[in-house]
Amino acid sequence: MADEALTAGAAARRLGVAVTTLRTWHQRYGLGPSRHESGHHRRYTADDMSRLQIMQRLTAEGVAPAEAAAWALSQAAPEQPGPPDPRPARTDPAPAVRGLTRAAMRLDAPAMRDTLCTAIRERGVIGAWTDVMAPALIVVGERYEATRRFVEVEHLLSRAVTEALAAVEHAAGIPRIMLAAADEEQHTLPLEALAAALAQAGVPTRLFGARVPPQALLDAIARTGPAAVVLWSQRPATGLPAQLTRVRDVPHPPVVVAAAGPGWPEDDLPPGITRLKSLTEAVGLLSDF
Ligand code: B12
Structure with missing residues (x-):
């Protein structure tokens, strides 16, 4: 070109x-x-x-x-080779997942913080979430399921992940994207990862967090007129499609109303609702707003 x-x-x-x-x-x-x-x-x-x-x-x-x-x-024209890239090559995530899981089991918050910050620095938010944070959360969730123990581990790890994601520099500008957990839904980490990944791509968001009452969500939409609304449901108990249709049917509806998370029904989402299946897909779609 x-x-x-x-x-x-x-x-x-x-x-x-x-x-x-x-x-x-x-x-x-x-x-x-x-x-x-x-x-x-x-x-x-x-x-x-x-x-x-x-x-x-x-x-x-x-x-x-x-x-x-x-x-x-500082880079010259592309034809002229620049100096070698000083950043470390992307490494195998398995040791970071092991390190994070072990630190979580020891309730060692500083070690968790170190691993999480290094993961974000080396891999970016999308890589850190997909390759390190989510696998460690899933391991901890499986241990809980098998033993009915270690709820405190889950809480401390969740807190460490929240802090690491919240430390990503915010993007400037008026947010046109709204991120909220469904009514009574306490799982929010994937939405926090989405907010941080979009911030890294320069896209500001409004992140409401856990258990957003449906009427409060509709009021917030009426007050701010977002172009896209993403609702997260982790558990079938909170994935009630009526929440999505109420957002879709507001007087000035968002261009995108998206259902994200495994709690929403597998196949029959209402018409006009976009399903988001991965962090990468969500960032790809929402970066255009
Ligand atoms: C951390 C955690 C918590 C934390 C949440 C903290 C927070 N701020 O989010 C706390 C401790 C609060 C919590 C509470 C509870 N939890 Co919990 N929790 C988890 C855990 C360990 C991780 C959750 C998570 O972030 N998952 C996200 C990723 C890591 O997993 P995933 O959703 O399966 O990922 C898939 C997709 O969603 C997608 N994806 C991943 N990331 C992203 C990002 C984006 C943007 C998109 C679009 C897609 C996407 O890719 C994956 C492959 O398809 C899970 C275990 C698990 N396997 O998920 C249990 C789990 C979800 N919890 C569970 C339960 C039962 C509860 C409680 C009900 C426990 C209780 N008795 O009180 C309460 C919930 C109360 C409520 N009203 O909501 C169950 C749910 C079972 C079910 N299907 O209903 C799980 C599966 C644990 C288990 N195996 O039993 N929990």
């Missing part, structure tokens, strides 16, 4: 990020379009795009945006 210069919309589509993310990267970190044609908005050149690709890769891997931007801006 030597001579091709892209509008912000086309650049955002090519990178798979929101236009607002590009604007933030431009305004905050100077990663803007450099070609100017009279009468037109500025356009992103091939060199601009290669810098943005570096920015996108590093932030997705958990590098702080300011640091990632400094690295991206």
